[in-house]
Amino acid sequence: MAATRKPIFQNQHYDAIAELLGQKVVYGIMDENDYRIIEAFSELFAQDNPTTFDKYKFRDAVYEAHSRKGV
Numbered sequence: 001m002a003a004t005r006k007p008i009f010q011n012q013h014y015d016a017i018a019e020l021l022g023q024k025v026v027y028g029i030m031d032e033n034d035y036r037i038i039e040a041f042s043e044l045f046a047q048d049n050p051t052t053f054d055k056y057k058f059r060d061a062v063y064e065a066h067s068r069k070g071v
Contacts, residue, residue, distance in 0.1 A: 007049035014045060014058055022065025038062050
């Protein structure tokens with residue numbers, strides 16, 4: 001039986017990175033490059049932890065953080 005690999009990332013990491021992306025990486029109105037960055041993180045997290053990571057919740061958290069900064 002193959003050993004189950006423990007995920008590297010946890011909810012606290014998803015939250016911190018979503019906040020970082022929304023507040024510091026995405027500037028002004030989101031463009032195609034911003035969406036690519038968010039999607040790349042979503043794919044990374046989904047591969048790392050497919051049973052618990054919710055890409056829609058992560059994206060929503062990024063957009064919420066971005067909207068809070070008043071842009």
